[in-house]
Amino acid sequence: MSSKHLILSLLKENGGSLPQSELRELTKLSKSRLSEILSELEKEGLITRQRIMGKNLNVSLNNSLRIGIIEAAEYPFIIPFYKMVKNAGFNTELRVYSDGVSLTRDLVLGKLDVGMSPVVTQLFFKNIFNNIEIIAGGAKGGGGIVGEQCGKVGSTFMSSMEAWALDYCEEADIVHVKGPKDLMRKLERKEVNSIAIWEPYLTSLRNIGFKVEYFDHEHCCTLAVRKGINEEKIKMIYEESFSSFLSSKERWLRDYAYFLNFDYSILSQAVVNYEFESYLDNKDMEKMRKVSISFKDS
Structure with missing residues (x-):
């Protein structure tokens, strides 16, 4: 497989885009040789390079x-x-x-x-x-509190759920959790008093008897x-x-x-x-x- 085809294949396998630095690691090409091939692919209209942050370049398949x-x-x-x-x-x-x-x-x-x-x-x-x-x-909507309204409230970090939970209960002690399944585990184990979570988990929990209070839309x-x-x-x-x-x-x-x-x-x-x-x-x-x-x- 030629270096061009290898680069195109790697991009396709990784959702159409990769940082140029990662492409260099995957292809084992020298920095100058990789840059030369990418320039050729750009001229052929097959890829686009874009500066993301600082000196970081991202390589994407066109379209x-x-x-x-x-x-x-x-x-x-x-x-x-x-x-x-x-x-x-x-x-x-x-x-x-x-x-x-x-x-x-x-x-x-x-x-x-x-x-x-x-x-x-x-x-x-x-x-x-x-x-x-x-x-x-x-x-709009789709979020709410499950369990007791205040105390330790499980929520994903820097999210609408966290913002709405604090708006709903200013004195809430927010416990940051990664995602919905972890939130429900925290609630089940009683490691928190309540969780701020979204649908369809609110409906699932309500259907098995948990108290649910919905946030404003x-x-x-x-x-x-x-x-x-x-x-x-x-x-x-x-x-x-x-x-x-x-x-x-x-x-x-x-x-x-x-x-x-x-x-x-x-x-x-x-x-x-x-x-x-x-x-x-x-x-x-x-x-x-x-x-x-x-x-x-x-």
Whole structure:
């Protein structure tokens, strides 16, 4: 296999994009030889190199689009979006994360191109790195407290759940936990008094007898893209896919349940607790912007 084909194969195997430094390690090519081959591939229109942070270069296959979501009931509209961007000619990959910080970090590092994660998390990273843009909404609501209202409250770090839990109970002692399964384990073992968690886990816990209090309906997660991506095209496809979802919810819910291995009956109950809106609510954004600044200062 030629060095060119090896590089293209490695990019395909890794979701269409890799840091140039990692490509050098994988190919065992010298720095100068790798740079020479990448320049040739750029001239042929097969790849794009982009500076992510400082001197770091990211190498991407042209028309690759890596989409990240969190393991939640919140994004059934991502299935028509995934299909539509694929039909538009993108080499598309859909990745699932357990928490918003990991997802948004990958977005600013160039390991993702598009991400649905908490707006407060996106604003925090945007304030620091300024290499992502928030371009659309997703859903409002879908979060709540399970168990006692205050005391030790389990929550994912720097998330809408943490912000909403503190808004709901100012004296809460937040215990940071990695993801939803760890949150439920903490609650089961009584290591916390309550947890701030999202759907479909709220519905699952309510169905087995846990006390659930829902937060107010505010935007949790929003759609962000890394700079260099065609924002207008992505937003246009996203809005079209959102309309497709709203006009045929049951169809896309079944596909989404299958993709995430969620119980369809629980998922269909859970999505009732969301208000699906693709526009950005300026009041919600301003509130979360202030919260993101408080995270930065803490």
